[in-house]
Amino acid sequence: MTIQDSINDGTEAARLVPDVLKDRPGQLTPGLCLQGGVAATKIKVVRIQGTAKESTSKTQHCELLEYHEPELNNLETWRTNHKTGLWVQIQGLADLKKIDVALTKLGINNELIPFLTSTPQPSQIKLYGSSVLIVLHQLSVTTQNRTRLESSQIVLLLNEGILVSVEEGSEEAICQSILDLIRKNASQKDFAQLDNIMYYIVDEILDSYPPIFQQLSDYLDELEEHALRSQSPKILSQLSIIRSNLRKCRQQLIALQTDLIPLFHASHDLITPVASRGFRDVEKLVVRLLEFESSARQQISTVNETYMASASHQMNQIMKILAIVSTIFTPLTFIAGVYGMNFAHMPELEHRNGYQLSLLSMAALAISMVLLLWHRGWISMPRLSRR
Known part of the structure; x- marks a missing residue:
């Protein structure tokens, strides 16, 4: 099976089709409404190189050099410097030609480029020769509509000395938090390894899932209280949407859980033992997230049962009133009939x-x-x- 076939291999159910960036109304999320709904392309390069420079308090084992919108020709020069690790951050998919040129300068296999620029893709972790590819979705719930689940695809590609991260959106919160973490732990050499950076990004993305489950759980509590007071059909509609959102989250998590096992069991040259232990922790996190999702689905069943019980009670009350009226007027009707x-x-x-x-x-x-x-x-x- 070719790589392009692998891209199209995900089932339609596993894709977040309604949440593709270009299909979102521009007014929903700031930063995602540029150029007709596709965020503008920005390239940032972080060169990570070891140094023996002594600081005032401790030895710095790594140094970060950041370049915003660098000359693309420099990418090829930096790539050939084996003493420096490159983390290339690409935000926005508006200028695919620029992205293709940058990836070519980095020596990325042409068969892997569609993986980095195609949207949407199912979440997956794949080993292609000497490369490690990870596709994830950064999920969020809008403030305007707590049942609307939005996604922003993030693709990570790890090659020898190069880590490429391609984000569908233009937000830099994840990458910036990782850079701050590396600077804070600059004295620990393992923090500067590219495979560890890839692990940090995966962990940061998955850490966004529990707040989503918590928001949905709080909203389900409100729906349950509303179901006791009113039997509006809108409650069932909201439950259906939340169930669909949870199904999307579950499909992403199950795909990751399946693909994570061969990742840390395989003796890959690019995955160090430290990163392998980190991905084992990610697998445990995925298991906990699946438990949260299962708990939320049980809560949906509880709300649905509460709604049906409340609706049944209301119907019984109506039938009771009709039965009482009928019981009182039946003998009167008999007398009038006689x-x-x-x-x-x-x-x-x-x-x-x-x-x-x-x-x-x-x-x-x-x-x-x-x-x-x-x-x-x-x-x-x-x-x-x-x-």
Whole structure:
């Protein structure tokens, strides 16, 4: 199977089709509405090189050199410097030609380039020869609509001495937090390894899932309280959307869980033992996230059962009222039907006070029925006390 076939191999259910960047309305998320919904392309290069320079407090084992929008010809020069590790950050997919040129200068295999620029792709971790490819989705819930799940695809490619990260959006929060982490731990040499940086990015992305599950759980609590007060069909619609969002999260996590196992079991030259232990921790995190997702799905079932029970109770109350009214008026209807018959000899019809007596008997019968139903607990009459 070719690499392009692998891209198209993900099932339609595993793709976040409604959340593709170019399909999102521009007003939803700042930074994602540029150039018709596709974020502008920005390239940033971080050169990581070892140094024996002594600082005032501790030895610095790595030095970070950042270049914003560098000359693309410099990429080829830096790539040939084996003493320097390159972390190439690409944000935005508006200028695919620029991205292709940059990846070519970095010596990336032409068959791998579609993996870095195609959207959307299912989450996956693949080993292609001497390269490690990871496709993830940064998920978020919009503030305007707590049931709308948005995704921004992030692709990581690890080659010898080169780490390429391609982000569908233009936000730099993840990469910037990783850079701050490396600077903070510059004295620890392992922090500067490219495979460790790849692990940090994966861990940072997956750390965004628990808040999403928590937000959905809080919203489900609100829906459950609303279901007890009202039986609006909108509740079922919201539950269906949340269930669909959880299904998307689960599909991404299961794909990662399946692909993570061969990653740290394979003796890959680019994955050091330190990074391998990190990816084992990622697998444990994925297992915990799947447990959170399972708990949220159970909560959806609970809310659905609460809604159905509340709706059933309301329907029973309506049927109870109709039954009470029918029970009271059935004997009255019988009396009216008897005296409404057109027989020639009906003594009561000739009685002087027959009309008044029939009304009084109907009223007495109705009151008797009400008292009987109240005595048996069918009707609540708090002002009356049983003796």
